[in-house]
């Protein structure tokens with residue numbers, strides 16, 4: 001496109017977006033452009049690019065991949081390497097949330113967190129055992145499990161360590177770095193309660209140990225009320241079988257609960273009366289709260305904090321991005337809650353003085369990511385963008401300071417504070433205090 005065409009197009013867009021400055025009211029932001037309001041464009045005939053002159057590539061790629069022009073969209077390493085290197089050789093990788101176009105995370109971009117790498121499991125050899133306080137012990141092959149009635153549901157998954165960089169100060173530079181240990185898929189599997197019913201739960205059964213078949217043999221205790229609610233023995237992910245990184249051939253999916261409870265490569269369910277107090281729920285994944293910073297003085301352990309509370313992040317414009325100039329934009333982002341549906345997301349472009357309710361993409365589903373949008377016109381002045389989610393229980397995403405007041409600065413897990421992105425007058429966007 002020539003510079004003139006580009007300017008014309010942008011002027012056309014500007015006329016189409018009526019919102020001005022920092023204050024956004026619903027009527028300003030939603031006004032649909034009538035064709036009459038648009039400046040008439042003198043559009044020159046299109047040039048004929050090389051790809052229009054020749055036969056394109058025929059079928060022959062048995063499993064497709066994104067356009068080579070999208071090769072910057074990658075899972076990346078945490079910390080200083082985000083933005084530089086693709087993920088290799090690490091035990092976790094972050095989803096590029098800033099590149100997501102809707103609520104669903106493509107399988108190749110789902111975040112990864114594994115404690116002993118990704119095992120190469122042959123599904124024909126894989127077994128699931130159910131034992132303990134049940135009427136009959138059961139042993140399943142994958143084929144057996146896939147004969148049960150199954151369901152498909154959209155749910156997010158979030159590591160409870162997601163955004164841990166934000167507790168002491170806002171340090172995550174991009175949505176990927178600050179929030180990328182969260183993803184959302186359309187999962188398919190057998191309701192756990194069906195398999196437990198098949199085994200016959202003892203009336204005193206209160207907790208279930210779930211164990212993985214990886215080198216970490218990761219184990220977590222799942223309370224019976226969660227197990228009998230909406231847990232799945234999942235084998236499908238966005239229309240295909242689970243990816244190895246996500247637990248192929250079988251994982252526990254505990255919707256809305258911290259990622260760690262969602263045992264991958266699931267091979268054993270041991271039904272008991274008490275939590276099993278495994279390494280992963282005593283030494284790790286327990287919050288040690290101390291306001292003095294010295295747990296020996298006033299330390300309190302918050303154990304079994306399963307639910308991931310409501311959270312949101314603006315994914316564009318966001319840290320690491322650059323606005324090419326003033327004028328119209330759409331503010332976009334993701335919101336989710338482990339307690340149910342997102343009721344609303346409010347967006348502020350002035351650091352929290354005024355808020356405007358964003359539009360939510362449909363469908364809005366319980367314990368699923370929800371994509372939000374708000375048209376905005378940048379006036380070229382420095383400003384601070386914030387988003388604040390509310391879920392259907394009425395819970396409102398807190399400010400960072402509220403979290404710190406409640407739990408001190410040495411917490412690691414379950415950070416869900418409001419994220420701020422600073423837009424500078426040259427269009428640069430970076431992170432800062434909310």
Ligand SMILES: Nc1nc2c(c(=O)[nH]1)N[C@H]1C(S)=C(S)[C@@H](COP(=O)(O)O)O[C@H]1N2
Nearest residue numbers: 111112113114115159212218246259260264
């Ligand atoms: N067997 C097993 N299950 C596991 C883990 C693991 O290392 N081994 N990591 C847990 C953690 S800490 C998280 S956050 C999620 C990550 O799931 P994902 O890699 O599919 O995103 O899996 C959980 N389940």
Ligand SMILES: [Mo]
Nearest residue numbers: 159160259260
């Ligand atoms: Mo995790």
